[in-house]
Amino acid sequence: KAGVTQTPRYLIKTRGQQVTLSCSPISGHRSVSWYQQTPGQGLQFLFEYFSETQRNKGNFPGRFSGRQFSNSRSEMNVSTLELGDSALYLCASSLGLDTGELFFGEGSRLTVL
Amino acid sequence: TQLLEQSPQFLSIQEGENLTVYCNSSSVFSSLQWYRQEPGEGPVLLVTVVTGGEVKKLKRLTFQFGDARKDSSLHITAAQPGDTGLYLCAPRSGGTSYGKLTFGQGTILTVHP
Numbered sequence: 001k002a003g004v005t006q007t008p009r010y011l012i013k014t015r016g017q018q019v020t021l022s023c024s025p026i027s028g029h030r031s032v033s034w035y036q037q038t039p040g041q042g043l044q045f046l047f048e049y050f051s052e053t054q055r056n057k058g059n060f061p062g063r064f065s066g067r068q069f070s071n072s073r074s075e076m077n078v079s080t081l082e083l084g085d086s087a088l089y090l091c092a093s094s095l096g097l098d099t100g101e102l103f104f105g106e107g108s109r110l111t112v113l
Numbered sequence: 114t115q116l117l118e119q120s121p122q123f124l125s126i127q128e129g130e131n132l133t134v135y136c137n138s139s140s141v142f143s144s145l146q147w148y149r150q151e152p153g154e155g156p157v158l159l160v161t162v163v164t165g166g167e168v169k170k171l172k173r174l175t176f177q178f179g180d181a182r183k184d185s186s187l188h189i190t191a192a193q194p195g196d197t198g199l200y201l202c203a204p205r206s207g208g209t210s211y212g213k214l215t216f217g218q219g220t221i222l223t224v225h226p
Contacts, residue, residue: 004155031211031212032212033212033213033214042216042217042218042219043156043201043216043219044216045213045214045215048211048212048213050211050212055211055212056211056212056213058213090155090156092155092212094211094212096211096212097211100211101146101158101161102156102158102212102214103158104154104155104156104157105155106153106154106155107155
């Protein structure tokens with residue numbers, strides 16, 4: 001069974017640019033969640049999509065957005081990049097149950113210069 | 114707002130030693146998950162505890178959920194270099210959190226051969 005696939009694995013951008021990250025969940029999983037991981041703030045929840053609808057949202061500015069397609073694949077976008085957006089962005093897929101396991105991808109490492 | 118504390122933040126030990134990691138909160142949880150993240154990887158679920166006072170064993174790892182369901186501990190017996198990683202606790206408060214988890218800051222464990 002293929003795991004969660006995130007692309008690209010690494011990318012470098014400059015301030016003011018925008019970036020789109022992609023996540024392909026495990027087959028059959030309809031929930032995709034996005035997290036930001038930094039040394040200072042740890043692992044923080046961005047948003048969750050279930051059946052193409054945003055179901056939960058974290059405390060991030062509107063520059064962070066996402067969407068989910070009918071095949072459950074998800075993308076997140078960060079516009080007007082700031083230095084502080086440098087982080088590991090992790091995607092997690094699950095069946096969408098309240099006590100369920102999250103299956104994480106290896107992440108997309110974003111560096112903003 | 115739920116306050117979640119993990120301790121210690123860093124732990125560096127020799128192979129064969131025992132250790133305990135703690136996860137404490139001001140709130141009552143409906144369940145709690147422990148994840149381990151190795152360098153370059155996403156977090157992987159180790160266990161979910163649901164019942165107050167519950168103890169679960171996974172080979173050399175013992176997980177305990179506090180009677181009041183506000184705290185949890187992870188004990189590793191005879192640690193091995195393969196146990197090295199970031200240990201994260203993630204409580205659930207029930208309801209509709211689904212793919213939204215609030216993670217502790219984590220404990221970085223290094224086991225030296």
